[in-house]
């Protein structure tokens with residue numbers, strides 16, 4: 001299975017992807033609709049079933065405020081009903097949808113019989129941390145997914161059941177994180193904490209590595225100044241956009257050999273070690289909107305490189321590609337370098353090292369002050385196969401074509417579309 005199909009599989013199996021952090025920023029138009037899919041629509045998000053399916057007597061118990069579709073009797077839909085209290089959840093229910101209500105508390109009484117629960121969606125409510133009864137979730141020994149995004153939580157809830165696999169806590173006001181919160185959560189694969197108020201000091205004591213199956217951690221839009229400590233070697237997706245991280249410790253990623261996507265745009269990086277991203281599985285690297293002056297070693301696996309809005313004056317191909325292995329070319333296909341300080345396009349020597357590059361977006365460059373300028377080629381595109389490319393290169397055909405075509409192909413921004 002190729003890297004891309006792996007990536008595809010994973011991004012589908014993850015209901016939430018690291019796309020979320022672009023939701024409210026001005027680049028939305030370039031990332032287009034894909035970015036709005038904060039939580040891709042999936043089957044169970046169908047609140048109005050009751051109006052489309054002819055009504056008949058329900059064979060099984062269901063809270064009177066809610067709807068349990070006869071065709072999916074293990075699911076209980078209680079979303080968008082102005083509920084203030086979680087109804088009592090019957091014993092056979094496996095999925096309960098309580099999103100978009102005015103729920104302020106999670107009390108033990110609602111869950112006394114709910115021993116089969118696998119999935120709870122409590123997103124878009126008004127739950128504060130102290131209104132969650134202690135241990136209410138921990139007792140649900142089959143719980144796999146817990147959605148608490150867009151509430152008023154101040155703290156990562158704990159204790160949680162050790163069966164938990166996905167914990168979604170984005171868009172709260174979380175500034176407290178007890179080291180006990182991750183204890184024993186060996187099955188967690190996805191932890192989303194984007195859009196909270198986390199600082200370095202809260203993460204320092206967290207043994208993330210005890211979550212030894214963790215594949216994705218989202219910490220975008222927090223207040224971190226340094227890289228999160230102690231991440232487990234299982235990690236494949238790391239989202240840290242829009243924090244205030246100013247450096248990456250030496251060999252930081254050596255402990256994360258499986259990393260496939262790293263998103264660190266909107267931080268304060270001034271420099272990174274030349275070999276910082278020497279990672280054999282890295283496919284996507286986003287370092288846009290930092291203060292980098294220099295490029296770095298590009299691992300062979302990398303396909304998409306985003307370094308827009310930095311302070312790069314020259315793209316030093318020797319730094320990106322110290323040596324060429326003609327039997328084992330780099331996979332790089334897309335580079336975004338607009339809003340830097342480039343005065344010339346990347347040297348054509350780059351295409352020996354990166355023969356699969358299909359598009360380079362130069363856009364506008366900032367020369368001095370706020371002055372914008374454009375290279376003669378705002379977008380470099382190539383639709384040829386590597387073999388065709390080599391021939392064209394010999395005939396000097398490949399430079400600066402499509403120079404008027406400024407629209408960007410959305411596909412190049414979205415590795416998950418392939």
Ligand SMILES: *[C@@H]1O[C@H](CO)[C@@H](O)[C@H](O)[C@H]1NC(C)=O
Pocket residue numbers: 088089109112113
């Ligand atoms: C729990 O289930 C028992 C037995 O079915 C029932 O008598 C009781 O009312 C239920 N409790 C709640 C809070 O729903």
Ligand SMILES: *[C@@H]1O[C@H](CO)[C@@H](O)[C@H](O)[C@H]1NC(C)=O
Pocket residue numbers: 015039040041042044045097099100121122123124147
């Ligand atoms: C939970 O609710 C949110 C808000 O409506 C929705 O976007 C999301 O798809 C739901 N997720 C799951 C897994 O039910």
Ligand SMILES: *[C@@H]1O[C@H](CO)[C@@H](O)[C@H](O)[C@H]1NC(C)=O
Pocket residue numbers: 162163164187
């Ligand atoms: C963790 O996941 C594995 C594999 O899916 C499963 O066999 C195991 O029972 C889970 N552990 C808990 C505590 O649910």
Ligand SMILES: *[C@@H]1O[C@H](CO)[C@@H](O)[C@H](O)[C@H]1NC(C)=O
Pocket residue numbers: 021024025026221222242266
């Ligand atoms: C970064 O986060 C701040 C709040 O912490 C928010 O106001 C701002 O819009 C975010 N910027 C981006 C580009 O997401």
Ligand SMILES: *[C@@H]1O[C@H](CO)[C@@H](O)[C@H](O)[C@H]1NC(C)=O
Pocket residue numbers: 274275278297322
């Ligand atoms: C990358 O790491 C490998 C070992 O994992 C090493 O042999 C190679 O020299 C490194 N490359 C760079 C540019 O640091």
Ligand SMILES: *[C@@H]1O[C@H](CO)[C@@H](O)[C@H](O)[C@H]1NC(C)=O
Pocket residue numbers: 314316317318319
């Ligand atoms: C590019 O980087 C190499 C290796 O660090 C260095 O020797 C060379 O002088 C650099 N070239 C430019 C134009 O900065």
Ligand SMILES: *[C@@H]1O[C@H](CO)[C@@H](O)[C@H](O)[C@H]1NC(C)=O
Pocket residue numbers: 280300327328
């Ligand atoms: C290509 O390079 C990677 C690491 O850079 C290595 O793991 C792989 O074995 C190489 N493949 C061939 C055919 O040389």
